[in-house]
Amino acid sequence: MSKVKRPEEFGAEIVEALQAYGWYAGAGYFEADLCRGLKEEALAIYTNSQGDGFYQARVGDRFQNLKDTRVRQDQIHWLDPLQASPWQSIYLQRSWDLMMVLKRAMFLPINGFESHFAMYQSGAFYKKHVDSFQGRNARLLSLIVYLNDDWGESDGGQLRIYREDNPEVEAATIQPEMGRFVIFLSETIHHEVLPSHRPRLSLTGCEIQ
Template sequence: MSENPSLEQLSSIVDDLAEQGWSLQPAFISQTLTLELAQECRKRAAQGALVPASIGRGQGLAVQEGIRGDRIQWLEPGQSQACDQYLAKLESLRQAINQGLYLGLEDYESHFALYPPGAFYKKHLDRFRDDDRRAVSVVLYLNQEWETGQGGELRLHLPGGGVRDIAPQAGVLAVFLSADMPHEVLPAQRERLSLTGWFRRRGDSVL
């Protein structure tokens, strides 16, 4: 598979966001890059670089494992070839969303997330009450041979009261509007890896 997202993939994501507020792409990147990103995540975990994730922001930032139990490390350009390839793909997606939906997305932030067995993240929105910059949420899953019954689904709470559960299978990309889509991560029976990130626009308030 090409390492560049196809125009068809990009158009599908843009159309889905416009029509329903979320999109699911089962093979957004190649198996090779997916494996390399999973290996990078596990390497960082073994080095102790992943730390317990916090909730809130600023002075309200706190670790609360009763709400979320993942361990994370933020991506920065130049850290690894695999990460840089992934960030380049997300730049293509940012441009496509801006061209199709005029959201004014300016940048992208992302981190590795490792959920130990039994960890979860309770229902929440990705946009902070006092910071509206996060506009589009993006999750790429890195788990090979994820089986039915192992849990760990991303549960989207859809407008109208329905839900959609997305299994964290390697190569699957989930994209949704940050302010409009409450979601949660269900407990899993095995280690669960992902890359989680947000396209951000310029904030309305001056801090």
């Protein structure tokens, strides 16, 4: 496996971006070997179970949890830390290490981390939303890690992020390329996944209090 950067090497720039804009996008923390190993596992789970290992994602909070493909069309598979593969264990540990750096720097009450694979088949999308519901959810930070080789502009599936101070104004459009990761404030950053034109894989995690 290639040499990896320590979470402290990213901490200062991530904190600065989160405090200024509410989001950060970067690369170089989740190395290529790890991302490709995770991609192979996700595809094996999806293919070997004929999709049964994944299920249609829902929208809403714990009080109103609905299946609505007009809003969200990805399929997900939750990771179980107690049954995690070696690749999954590395990903979970590295995610947790990074979150602990952010917790100390930003005085966040992070006490847990939950994560799932997300599969967007061709044509799938996720309309504009936030990952946490004010006053009704424990999610603090969202982390997305992309697992897609050779992804071009014409492949679609980009993450569109909106400004924290004005969710009607686009802040960035991010290509879901292998190894790229995005962190944003779960409760205040509106975002969407544009329609994908080929199968698209990622890992989505949320830091919870």
